[in-house]
Amino acid sequence: MPRVAAARHDEYxxxxxxxxxxxxxxxxxxxxxxxxxxxxxxxEAGLGKATIYLYFPSKEILLRKLVDRxxxxxxxxxxxxxxxxxxxxxxxxxxxxxxWRQLKERKEVAHVLVREVFSNPERARLYTExxxxxxxxxLAAYFEAWMxxxxxxxxxAEAMAQCLFGMLWYFLQSQELMGGKDLxxxxxxxxxxxxxxxFLNGAAAGNQRTLS
Amino acid sequence: MPRVAAARHDEYxxxxxxxxxxxxxxxxxxxxxxxxxxxxxxxEAGLGKATIYLYFPSKEILLRKLVDRxxxxxxxxxxxxxxxxxxxxxxxxxxxxxxWRQLKERKEVAHVLVREVFSNPERARLYTExxxxxxxxxLAAYFEAWMxxxxxxxxxAEAMAQCLFGMLWYFLQSQELMGGKDLxxxxxxxxxxxxxxxFLNGAAAGNQRTLS
Amino acid sequence: MPRVAAARHDEYxxxxxxxxxxxxxxxxxxxxxxxxxxxxxxxEAGLGKATIYLYFPSKEILLRKLVDRxxxxxxxxxxxxxxxxxxxxxxxxxxxxxxWRQLKERKEVAHVLVREVFSNPERARLYTExxxxxxxxxLAAYFEAWMxxxxxxxxxAEAMAQCLFGMLWYFLQSQELMGGKDLxxxxxxxxxxxxxxxFLNGAAAGNQRTLS
Amino acid sequence: MPRVAAARHDEYxxxxxxxxxxxxxxxxxxxxxxxxxxxxxxxEAGLGKATIYLYFPSKEILLRKLVDRxxxxxxxxxxxxxxxxxxxxxxxxxxxxxxWRQLKERKEVAHVLVREVFSNPERARLYTExxxxxxxxxLAAYFEAWMxxxxxxxxxAEAMAQCLFGMLWYFLQSQELMGGKDLxxxxxxxxxxxxxxxFLNGAAAGNQRTLS
DNA sequence: AATGAATGAGTTTTCATTCAT
DNA sequence: GATGAATGAAAACTCATTCAT
Numbered sequence: 001m002p003r004v005a006a007a008r009h010d011e012y013x014x015x016x017x018x019x020x021x022x023x024x025x026x027x028x029x030x031x032x033x034x035x036x037x038x039x040x041x042x043x044e045a046g047l048g049k050a051t052i053y054l055y056f057p058s059k060e061i062l063l064r065k066l067v068d069r070x071x072x073x074x075x076x077x078x079x080x081x082x083x084x085x086x087x088x089x090x091x092x093x094x095x096x097x098x099x100w101r102q103l104k105e106r107k108e109v110a111h112v113l114v115r116e117v118f119s120n121p122e123r124a125r126l127y128t129e130x131x132x133x134x135x136x137x138x139l140a141a142y143f144e145a146w147m148x149x150x151x152x153x154x155x156x157a158e159a160m161a162q163c164l165f166g167m168l169w170y171f172l173q174s175q176e177l178m179g180g181k182d183l184x185x186x187x188x189x190x191x192x193x194x195x196x197x198x199f200l201n202g203a204a205a206g207n208q209r210t211l212s
Numbered sequence: 213m214p215r216v217a218a219a220r221h222d223e224y225x226x227x228x229x230x231x232x233x234x235x236x237x238x239x240x241x242x243x244x245x246x247x248x249x250x251x252x253x254x255x256e257a258g259l260g261k262a263t264i265y266l267y268f269p270s271k272e273i274l275l276r277k278l279v280d281r282x283x284x285x286x287x288x289x290x291x292x293x294x295x296x297x298x299x300x301x302x303x304x305x306x307x308x309x310x311x312w313r314q315l316k317e318r319k320e321v322a323h324v325l326v327r328e329v330f331s332n333p334e335r336a337r338l339y340t341e342x343x344x345x346x347x348x349x350x351l352a353a354y355f356e357a358w359m360x361x362x363x364x365x366x367x368x369a370e371a372m373a374q375c376l377f378g379m380l381w382y383f384l385q386s387q388e389l390m391g392g393k394d395l396x397x398x399x400x401x402x403x404x405x406x407x408x409x410x411f412l413n414g415a416a417a418g419n420q421r422t423l424s
Numbered sequence: 425m426p427r428v429a430a431a432r433h434d435e436y437x438x439x440x441x442x443x444x445x446x447x448x449x450x451x452x453x454x455x456x457x458x459x460x461x462x463x464x465x466x467x468e469a470g471l472g473k474a475t476i477y478l479y480f481p482s483k484e485i486l487l488r489k490l491v492d493r494x495x496x497x498x499x500x501x502x503x504x505x506x507x508x509x510x511x512x513x514x515x516x517x518x519x520x521x522x523x524w525r526q527l528k529e530r531k532e533v534a535h536v537l538v539r540e541v542f543s544n545p546e547r548a549r550l551y552t553e554x555x556x557x558x559x560x561x562x563l564a565a566y567f568e569a570w571m572x573x574x575x576x577x578x579x580x581a582e583a584m585a586q587c588l589f590g591m592l593w594y595f596l597q598s599q600e601l602m603g604g605k606d607l608x609x610x611x612x613x614x615x616x617x618x619x620x621x622x623f624l625n626g627a628a629a630g631n632q633r634t635l636s
Numbered sequence: 637m638p639r640v641a642a643a644r645h646d647e648y649x650x651x652x653x654x655x656x657x658x659x660x661x662x663x664x665x666x667x668x669x670x671x672x673x674x675x676x677x678x679x680e681a682g683l684g685k686a687t688i689y690l691y692f693p694s695k696e697i698l699l700r701k702l703v704d705r706x707x708x709x710x711x712x713x714x715x716x717x718x719x720x721x722x723x724x725x726x727x728x729x730x731x732x733x734x735x736w737r738q739l740k741e742r743k744e745v746a747h748v749l750v751r752e753v754f755s756n757p758e759r760a761r762l763y764t765e766x767x768x769x770x771x772x773x774x775l776a777a778y779f780e781a782w783m784x785x786x787x788x789x790x791x792x793a794e795a796m797a798q799c800l801f802g803m804l805w806y807f808l809q810s811q812e813l814m815g816g817k818d819l820x821x822x823x824x825x826x827x828x829x830x831x832x833x834x835f836l837n838g839a840a841a842g843n844q845r846t847l848s
Numbered sequence: 849a850a851t852g853a854a855t856g857a858g859t860t861t862t863c864a865t866t867c868a869t
Numbered sequence: 870g871a872t873g874a875a876t877g878a879a880a881a882c883t884c885a886t887t888c889a890t
Contacts, residue, residue, distance in 0.1 A: 034246030119327035170378025202414035458670035543751035594802025
């Protein structure tokens with residue numbers, strides 16, 4: 001096969017794969033993985049059922065590829081890179097806002113992750129290895145760098161990264177996925193400044209800023 | 213039916229129902245709801261398959277009853293009450309430790325909740341109304357009381373409560389439910405002191421204690 | 425066991441058996457044999473489920489006993505005997521009316537027979553041998569007697585008996601069992617006189633009476 | 637979808653549906669509806685079990701479609717039309733013979749009807765409305781036409797139609813479905829001439845022809 | 849490459865029958 | 870004698886996957 005044709009072919013296949021993954025994401029987010037049939041994925045993608053199998057060998061693998069492709073915070077590396085040289089006092093607020101914006105934009109991904117990945121031991125382990133820990137390391141590295149420069153208190157940087165992300169993650173779960181937005185709404189502003197405030201200065205009186 | 217016999221009968225049925233719910237909790241926590249069969253629930257309970265249907269009319273209703281019965285932090289009210297008169301500096305560490313202990317003990321419940329409740333909009337809404345918000349209010353009330361006494365910085369107490377719980381909740385998810393314990397273990401000590409430290413004093417240098 | 429006690433015991437068992445059969449008849453007539461559960465039979469009889477099995481070894485045998493006990497026209501022999509010496513002109517109308525009355529009274533039996541017996545080859549064969557043919561012979565014997573006395577035209581008496589009974593049987597099926605009573609009602613009077621008229625004189629003009 | 641392909645597809649599906657209905661008819665006739673499994677229907681049709689569900693959404697609906705498709709006397713309208721201008725004396729014998737021939741050819745249909753339709757109130761009502769009463773009206777209309785022309789005695793034409801059909805129907809039940817053919821055989825000739833004779837002239841002596 | 853038709857393996861649910869009390 | 874609890878065997882139905890076109 002001539003090189004150009006092969007490249008075109010690959011592009012085409014990639015586009016199809018993406019079309020299917022997007023459809024699956026919408027569907028799984030709405031109905032859940034186990035509750036969705038391959039027929040429905042195909043219908044959502046506007047394709048025939050058997051076509052799905054041309055691009056993904058099984059439904060389970062389709063899910064894995066989905067999780068591979070759709071990161072919760074795909075730009076995390078860029079965000080951390082962008083603030084690498086900023087001290088926490090300015091870097092963390094920017095980071096929190098960036099992560100929160102991206103999480104909110106990607107709540108469908110979050111939905112699928114919560115449902116299908118975080119709760120299935122095997123899938124979760126894979127996710128932890130390939131995505132969660134690498135992401136955590138990025139944050140932790142930033143923290144450690146500024147610990148050394150004396151701008152952050154010394155401590156377990158990995159655990160601290162987990163705390164930061166955990167607060168945002170739980171806001172996402174409760175506000176966007178669990179109906180909190182309707183029942184007890186909190187503004188983005190409140191969320192970001194509370195998280196930032198607590199992470200930097202804590203809630204105890206005597207520390208710098210007012211919370212929220 | 214004589215009253216005594218009826219009472220005994222009810223007790224017996226209740227015990228059986230509990231036996232089944234406990235078995236289902238273990239199983240769903242291990243394998244997930246959709247991935248578990250009624251056969252397996254029965255086997256785990258040491259009963260015949262049809263017996264399950266004597267006590268629960270369907271698999272779906274079994275799940276609902278399961279969620280009804282098992283709360284995530286059943287003793288939260290007592291814990292908050294116990295520290296009501298302690299200032300945050302001593303109250304929060306106790307609270308964090310108490311919540312964390314109970315969460316860890318109940319990771320099976322957490323597993324089922326994540327999968328079946330937090331991810332299903334309708335069930336999640338119910339859960340938010342009946343359990344999550346009331347719990348949050350308890351914490352928030354404690355925070356507000358100590359804000360008034362000048363021991364906590366002013367801020368959105370509900371959001372702060374969410375932050376505190378979110379950190380612990382995410383540690384539970386990542387350590388216990390997602391294989392983090394094996395892949396990147398963090399000790400209870402590290403977790404509790406990091407959460408406490410960040411919540412009270414933040415991560416910025418110049419604040420009181422060293423983290424973790 | 426003393427004789428008296430044994431007799432009492434037998435009477436008691438017989439009464440219980442009857443109680444169950446009556447309940448089963450009502451139930452099977454309403455819902456069909458396959459569609460009824462042993463639980464329902466027990467409930468209808470006001471007994472516990474296991475009690476049914478004290479008196480009948482299986483559900484299938486319960487049905488057989490039911491058919492044994494409940495004849496469609498139990499008094500046929502008496503009816504035929506009663507008109508034995510009456511010529512057809514007066515005997516047939518009496519007979520038709522008598523059979524029709526009994527059929528209508530016993531439409532529950534008819535229902536079960538149609539459903540469970542007439543349509544199951546093995547059961548039907550048994551029924552034909554033990555009940556249907558003997559009944560037909562009774563009618564045929566009456567016809568033959570009056571053929572000999574010149575009051576009925578010569579012909580196949582068995583086939584004639586079948587015709588007479590068939591007309592009534594089909595009226596029962598269509599009026600009582602198939603909703604005809606509501607959709608296109610025919611009075612008992614019309615039914616009996618039409619059957620009698622056709623059987624005795626046919627429908628062709630020039631024969632004696634007006635039909636119905 | 638192009639029009640031609642769609643048409644071919646429809647034809648194909650229709651053929652498959654028919655293949656399944658034919659198989660189901662044979663099976664239900666032999667074993668009864670409740671006693672037959674979908675697996676068996678599939679095996680009889682030479683198809684896989686799931687294929688049945690491609691064409692019929694449930695076993696119950698398969699039965700309904702079966703009854704819809706297979707009429708007991710599908711050519712009744714043509715038969716009545718064919719003798720419309722013949723007087724009863726020649727028309728009825730032809731009609732009786734025609735109906736009897738068709739009934740015998742379709743005893744499998746009869747079997748299923750008896751068992752599943754005539755005995756289930758709801759289904760029976762539907763059948764009465766859509767099939768039985770229209771058929772009866774056809775016969776009744778013929779009778780009424782000839783009553784007016786003085787060739788049939790006046791009477792309730794609907795009841796008379798019922799009598800005519802009832803005799804034949806009961807012969808079918810008893811001879812073909814209940815083992816009468818083996819236990820007490822009656823020739824087609826006997827059956828038809830007895831029915832014709834009784835219907836036209838009755839059994840009383842003094843009327844025209846000899847019976848059978 | 850694209851697909852609808854076909855299907856067996858697997859799931860939930862029902863129910864006749866047994867058994868311990 | 871009477872019974873409710875327990876259950877395995879069996880049935881309807883679903884769906885991921887394969888295959889012929």
